[in-house]
Amino acid sequence: MTANPRRWLRATFGALEAVCTRVFSPAWNPLVQLGAIGWFFYWVVAVSGVYLYVFFDTGITRAYDTVEALTHAQPWIGGVMRSLHRYASDGLVAVALVHLLREFAFARMKGKRWFGWITGLPVLMLIYVSGITGYWLVWDVLAQYVAVTTAELLDVLPLFGEPISRNFVNQVALSSRFFTLMSFIHIAAPLLLLLFMWIHIHRHAAARIQPARGLGVLVAGSLLGLAIVVPAVSQARANLDQVQATIGLDWFYLPLYPLVQQWGGATVWQLLGGMLLVLGLVPWLPRGTPAPVAKVNLLNCNGCGRCVADCPFGALSLEPRSDWQKYQAEAVVNADRCFSCGLCVGSCPTATPFRSASVFAAGIELPQLPLVTLREQLEKSCAPLAGGDRLVVFACEHAGTLGADLRRNAAVARMPCIGMLPPSFIDFVFSRRLADGVVIAGCGANSCYHRLGQRWTEQRIAGQRDPWLRARVPRERIALSWDADLGAFRKGLASLPVLRLGGRGASKPLPLPAGPRWPVPMRAIGIALLLGAMAGITGLLATSPGWRQLGQDEAVLQLSIRHATATKVECKPLTPQQMAELKPNMRRPVDCPRERWPVYLELERDGQLLYRGTHEPSGLWNDGAATVFRTFRIPAGPQSIVVRMRDSGRASGFDHVHSGTIDLEPGQNFVIEFRSGEGFTWH
Amino acid sequence: MTLIAWREDFTIGLPDVDYEHRELVSMINALLESLGPDTGVPQIVAALGEIHARIALHFALEERDMHQLHYAAAAEHKDDHERLLDDILDIIDTVESPLDYDPEALGDRLSRWFTGHFRTHDARLHRWLVGRS
Ligand code: HEM
Ligand code: SF4
Ligand code: SF4
Ligand SMILES: [Fe+2]
Ligand SMILES: [Fe+2]
Numbered sequence: 132m133t134a135n136p137r138r139w140l141r142a143t144f145g146a147l148e149a150v151c152t153r154v155f156s157p158a159w160n161p162l163v164q165l166g167a168i169g170w171f172f173y174w175v176v177a178v179s180g181v182y183l184y185v186f187f188d189t190g191i192t193r194a195y196d197t198v199e200a201l202t203h204a205q206p207w208i209g210g211v212m213r214s215l216h217r218y219a220s221d222g223l224v225a226v227a228l229v230h231l232l233r234e235f236a237f238a239r240m241k242g243k244r245w246f247g248w249i250t251g252l253p254v255l256m257l258i259y260v261s262g263i264t265g266y267w268l269v270w271d272v273l274a275q276y277v278a279v280t281t282a283e284l285l286d287v288l289p290l291f292g293e294p295i296s297r298n299f300v301n302q303v304a305l306s307s308r309f310f311t312l313m314s315f316i317h318i319a320a321p322l323l324l325l326l327f328m329w330i331h332i333h334r335h336a337a338a339r340i341q342p343a344r345g346l347g348v349l350v351a352g353s354l355l356g357l358a359i360v361v362p363a364v365s366q367a368r369a370n371l372d373q374v375q376a377t378i379g380l381d382w383f384y385l386p387l388y389p390l391v392q393q394w395g396g397a398t399v400w401q402l403l404g405g406m407l408l409v410l411g412l413v414p415w416l417p418r419g420t421p422a423p424v425a426k427v428n429l430l431n432c433n434g435c436g437r438c439v440a441d442c443p444f445g446a447l448s449l450e451p452r453s454d455w456q457k458y459q460a461e462a463v464v465n466a467d468r469c470f471s472c473g474l475c476v477g478s479c480p481t482a483t484p485f486r487s488a489s490v491f492a493a494g495i496e497l498p499q500l501p502l503v504t505l506r507e508q509l510e511k512s513c514a515p516l517a518g519g520d521r522l523v524v525f526a527c528e529h530a531g532t533l534g535a536d537l538r539r540n541a542a543v544a545r546m547p548c549i550g551m552l553p554p555s556f557i558d559f560v561f562s563r564r565l566a567d568g569v570v571i572a573g574c575g576a577n578s579c580y581h582r583l584g585q586r587w588t589e590q591r592i593a594g595q596r597d598p599w600l601r602a603r604v605p606r607e608r609i610a611l612s613w614d615a616d617l618g619a620f621r622k623g624l625a626s627l628p629v630l631r632l633g634g635r636g637a638s639k640p641l642p643l644p645a646g647p648r649w650p651v652p653m654r655a656i657g658i659a660l661l662l663g664a665m666a667g668i669t670g671l672l673a674t675s676p677g678w679r680q681l682g683q684d685e686a687v688l689q690l691s692i693r694h695a696t697a698t699k700v701e702c703k704p705l706t707p708q709q710m711a712e713l714k715p716n717m718r719r720p721v722d723c724p725r726e727r728w729p730v731y732l733e734l735e736r737d738g739q740l741l742y743r744g745t746h747e748p749s750g751l752w753n754d755g756a757a758t759v760f761r762t763f764r765i766p767a768g769p770q771s772i773v774v775r776m777r778d779s780g781r782a783s784g785f786d787h788v789h790s791g792t793i794d795l796e797p798g799q800n801f802v803i804e805f806r807s808g809e810g811f812t813w814h
Numbered sequence: 815m816t817l818i819a820w821r822e823d824f825t826i827g828l829p830d831v832d833y834e835h836r837e838l839v840s841m842i843n844a845l846l847e848s849l850g851p852d853t854g855v856p857q858i859v860a861a862l863g864e865i866h867a868r869i870a871l872h873f874a875l876e877e878r879d880m881h882q883l884h885y886a887a888a889a890e891h892k893d894d895h896e897r898l899l900d901d902i903l904d905i906i907d908t909v910e911s912p913l914d915y916d917p918e919a920l921g922d923r924l925s926r927w928f929t930g931h932f933r934t935h936d937a938r939l940h941r942w943l944v945g946r947s
Contacts, residue, residue, distance in 0.1 A: 433834065480873070
């Protein structure tokens with residue numbers, strides 16, 4: 132079911148990454164370090180947030196003014212900080228969503244690999260909680276919209292005894308209670324977010340949480356540019372007696388909010404719950420049986436720990452020796468975390484094809500592809516090659532179909548990840564004169580399916596990570612599919628000087644030369660265009676298109692009632708005899724059944740019924756107040772309103788009626804309330 | 815063919831490492847003993863390949879310990895390990911090419927290859943370990 136959209140997504144990401152690799156260079160490609168950029172944005176948000184908080188007053192009456200002062204009285208620091216805070220938060224959402232799509236596209240969360248995905252979900256939710264509460268704090272009309280809509284959403288859930296929407300009915304009802312709660316959540320959620328972000332990468336060895344420095348500078352620069360060109364500002368001051376017809380929405384954080392008005396809170400919760408459920412199930416969507424996990428071969432393991440250092444998923448550890456050999460430690464595989472990538476095999480010192488004839492095993496091996504088999508296949512498939520440009524392609528399973536250049540006069544050896552290849556196999560190819568050149572084919576630059584296969588391969592070749600590819604192996608005869616002009620490499624092979632190994636003395640291994648790059652001016656233009664577009668889109672979606680929550684000639688009518696009706700049965704004194712019959716701890720002089728009458732309401736506008744409903748008292752015994760909260764969008768202008776209530780259990784007729792003609796301004800918020808002593812009031 | 819005689823100063827004071835030093839000496843001695851004009855090349859190459867693997871394994875362990883102990887000369891010591899790993903592969907290539915193969919010279923080269931590092935870098939590590947405790 133997921134195969135097709137996923138294939139399509141993967142192709143799209145593949146194409147985008149190829150472009151970005153060209154424009155940014157492999158090291159700076161943002162698409163392959165979205166997580167790291169996310170971390171970067173997080174820190175920008177955190178630092179700017181601390182600055183803002185210093186000047187912010189968490190009381191609802193002063194909040195708007197302090198934010199305004201910050202924005203306008205110190206535009207170069209406060210204003211910029213505020214803009215950075217907003218845009219980096221938007222960036223965080225964008226990056227998280229694209230990262231989610233990409234991890235999905237490349238299926239880096241299947242089956243046993245669920246951890247990153249599942250821990251990503253709370254990360255995403257906490258980002259939203261942080262952002263939404265942040266917009267609340269400005270207390271402008273957007274904050275008002277967020278407050279009112281959030282209250283409407285929350286009121287659908289059986290969380291609170293009575294509708295919290297009643298807190299936002301009008302300026303009079305407004306208290307600092309929720310506001311203080313929001314400023315608390317706005318600090319707590321990001322801290323929790325940090326914790327979950329840490330958990331999210333906690334199982335990853337060498338997780339990338341810092342973008343490449345150059346890219347970091349570029350991203351910071353575009354963020355700053357955006358902050359200066361399009362400073363983040365407040366909208367009009369919140370006024371609960373008014374409803375602003377059109378407000379600027381941040382579409383990164385609030386895309387579902389318009390739906391609350393459109394479909395109602397319950398539907399939006401169902402949508403959210405459904406989305407979360409689907410996302411939560413993604414790792415367990417149908418998949419093939421998992422490959423057998425890596426297996427340690429104690430006769431060839433002395434506990435050197437290299438495999439432990441190289442496993443991308445923290446699936447290996449050194450444990451006390453379990454056999455008779457006089458070593459202290461041995462490598463142990465945690466089968467639940469081992470994704471059978473084979474990177475450990477590539478790191479083990481005993482994984483060398485130079486070993487004796489037919490039987491050998493490295494300290495750690497993949498049962499589905501023992502190195503003996505790999506060597507056997509390699510030797511067999513090299514036998515028919517001829518001429519001066521014989522090629523061996525070591526390819527990872529994710530490298531896709533190989534181009535014609537790599538299939539001509541070539542032997543292909545596949546493995547789960549290119550990081551599984553022990554460098555000595557390359558040496559072996561040349562030492563045994565099996566071929567004239569070696570291509571190492573893997574995923575796109577820096578987007579290794581098993582995370583670290585490419586990085587470890589490059590480092591092993593460059594003598595920066597054990598085991599080294601021996602210096603004697605001519606680097607000009609090796610090419611990486613993800614960073615080389617393979618056509619040129621292939622053509623050049625036949626004309627290279629005669630292969631000689633050895634005699635290089637104590638020279639150090641060299642890294643492979645970097646592949647072709649676009650000329651710098653072209654790259655600069657490309658980078659400017661791409662980052663400029665990203666910044667532009669971010670700046671745009673942060674406030675527009677505006678959301679029209681109310682027609683030009685409409686007003687809002689709210690019914691906000693909290694009413695404790697009379698009890699159904701009058702209290703009556705108990706006789707001493709009746710009292711004696713009760714259990715001692717229940718004895719009381721009067722019997723007061725607590726159940727109250729429900730509230731029945733009707734609301735009419737210009738003779739037409741707007742609303743009719745019965746509201747039971749709250750409380751387990753129906754002994755509390757009944758609460759009603761309803762919002763209606765109605766045309767502005769003069770109109771007659773009648774509201775009637777029955778609260779005494781009578782069969783017909785009403786106990787309270789209030790009527791009159793009102794003239795509503797467009798955008799006015801007209802509230803009908805009820806007080807037990809005074810009856811209906813409206814204003 | 816002179817075999818490598820075990821000397822007490824081949825022990826450096828780390829049990830794992832010392833155990834491997836003994837194993838390696840006996841492995842090399844076994845090969846030296848077998849070397850003769852009639853020894854088949856595949857047999858020698860196989861033995862050398864095995865030595866290559868075991869010595870790489872040994873170096874990895876020694877490097878792990880040096881790293882854990884924050885041994886100051888770890889980098890130089892590792893460089894010498896890497897040089898030895900270069901050499902052994904060259905030695906294998908020599909054996910494989912019939913023109914270069916001379917059992918006597920190979921035997922000498924091997925014992926020099928092996929004991930040289932013991933006498934210098936491993937001995938220095940040993941002295942450092944003793945000085946420490
Ligand atoms: C802004 C929020 C997020 C940040 C900062 C973040 C960061 C990261 C980082 C740094 C990595 C490791 C990359 C590497 O070194 O290979 C990673 C991997 C991953 N993330 Fe996220 N992430 C975020 C949100 C999410 C979300 C929302 C999801 C999906 C629900 C998700 C799913 C994954 C998956 C599946 C992996 C790969 C796990 C694996 O390789 O087994 N992440 N993330
Ligand atoms: S790399 Fe090989 S020898 Fe070293 S601990 Fe792992 S399995 Fe054992
Ligand atoms: S196969 Fe991969 S995941 Fe499994 S232990 Fe080896 S390096 Fe770790
Ligand atoms: Fe050593
Ligand atoms: Fe040693």
